[in-house]
Amino acid sequence: MILKFNIFGKAVTIQSSKLDQTTQRAAGWKDEAVSATSGFYNNIAAKIATEISKVNFQHVKYKKTPNGIDTLTSMDGSDIDEVLNWKPKGHLNSVEFWSIVARKLMRTRQIYLDPVYDSDGQLIDLLLADDDIDTNETVNIVSPFFVNSNTSILDATLSSIATKLQQGRIKGQLKINGVVDTDSKEFVEKAKNTLDQMQRIGSVNGLTVTDSKTEINEFSNSYSVLNDEEIKLIKSELLSSYFMSEKILTGEASQVEQIYFYQSTIIPLLNQLEKELTYKLISSSKRQKVKGNIYYERIIIDNQLFKFASIKDMLDLYHENTQAPMLTVNEFKVLMGLEPIEGGDVYLTNLNSKIIKSFSELQEETKEGEETS
Numbered sequence: 001m002i003l004k005f006n007i008f009g010k011a012v013t014i015q016s017s018k019l020d021q022t023t024q025r026a027a028g029w030k031d032e033a034v035s036a037t038s039g040f041y042n043n044i045a046a047k048i049a050t051e052i053s054k055v056n057f058q059h060v061k062y063k064k065t066p067n068g069i070d071t072l073t074s075m076d077g078s079d080i081d082e083v084l085n086w087k088p089k090g091h092l093n094s095v096e097f098w099s100i101v102a103r104k105l106m107r108t109r110q111i112y113l114d115p116v117y118d119s120d121g122q123l124i125d126l127l128l129a130d131d132d133i134d135t136n137e138t139v140n141i142v143s144p145f146f147v148n149s150n151t152s153i154l155d156a157t158l159s160s161i162a163t164k165l166q167q168g169r170i171k172g173q174l175k176i177n178g179v180v181d182t183d184s185k186e187f188v189e190k191a192k193n194t195l196d197q198m199q200r201i202g203s204v205n206g207l208t209v210t211d212s213k214t215e216i217n218e219f220s221n222s223y224s225v226l227n228d229e230e231i232k233l234i235k236s237e238l239l240s241s242y243f244m245s246e247k248i249l250t251g252e253a254s255q256v257e258q259i260y261f262y263q264s265t266i267i268p269l270l271n272q273l274e275k276e277l278t279y280k281l282i283s284s285s286k287r288q289k290v291k292g293n294i295y296y297e298r299i300i301i302d303n304q305l306f307k308f309a310s311i312k313d314m315l316d317l318y319h320e321n322t323q324a325p326m327l328t329v330n331e332f333k334v335l336m337g338l339e340p341i342e343g344g345d346v347y348l349t350n351l352n353s354k355i356i357k358s359f360s361e362l363q364e365e366t367k368e369g370e371e372t373s
Helices: 031-053 079-086 094-105 153-166 185-205 228-241 246-250 255-281 304-308 311-323 329-335 359-372
Strands: 002-007 010-016 057-063 071-074 110-117 123-129 139-142 172-176 207-210 214-218 295-301
Touching: 031 094, 031 153, 031 228, 031 246, 031 255, 057 079, 071 329, 079 094, 079 123, 094 110, 094 123, 139 255, 153 228, 228 246, 246 255, 255 295
Parallel strands: none
Antiparallel strands: 002 010, 010 207, 057 071, 057 295, 110 123, 110 139, 172 214
């Protein structure tokens, strides 16, 4: 926008900057730039939303025992299980609900889920709530897709893209109304000084001043046509901001790439959901692991990392857990997204394992084994 004023009897032109680096959005561009950014971002958002909507929420109850191995029981079919996994929660189905939650978190700093109870105190629904609500009663989710309280990863990335796209491009033309020798050293030096002065003035508030003989013609930065390198830049910046490779979207990612994406982008949100849902949907008397409470309840979200593991990986992990058990059978099953079983709150170990206190003792055991064989 160009504004003209009369200051001290002299006509001057004030040029207003159009680009706001902190709030630049794809909608501010045109044609191919909008198509490219929107297309890549929609694919990224769809992938994240799909992964979140796949999770299974397990309502479980632990029983404390004197030996320190707390037994684990599935509460499959409870009111919490029914609402979190099956109820449509104001939408067509539960999968759509969690997909919408994920997409909303990508563009909103925080969202609120409002639990609905019947007269007996049973959970019967969980709905997306407005901002003006008592947050002490709602499930409050803070988006992991923001770089600070005001700027989403998308906004920050688009701002970075806008800056990089402009580098190397001529942004405008300084037009002098008169006949000048553009090849002269004097003209080049004067033009440089004029531009430096205008930039210093404009750095304060985005406005600069020219005299009546000078005009500024700003070139459009709509990027209606992009070259291959610019398209690659947009794609690379957007994907890396969400810890993704393009192969994640095409289904060709390696195990390492999938695990990296899941650990960096999906698990932070799942961890938050697990804790906040447990805190808000299970009463303190049932949730707290304190003296006097024999039972305590939790909401556990399946660790989906196991879906990226090969059969060999799973067998190796099972073998390691039997050699030096860290998990009970039920804990191992829950970790894999399976239901705990009756009698599964035990450690499964290889009874052939034996404590060896020294290397010499190990040699003696090995020698005896060879002789008996």
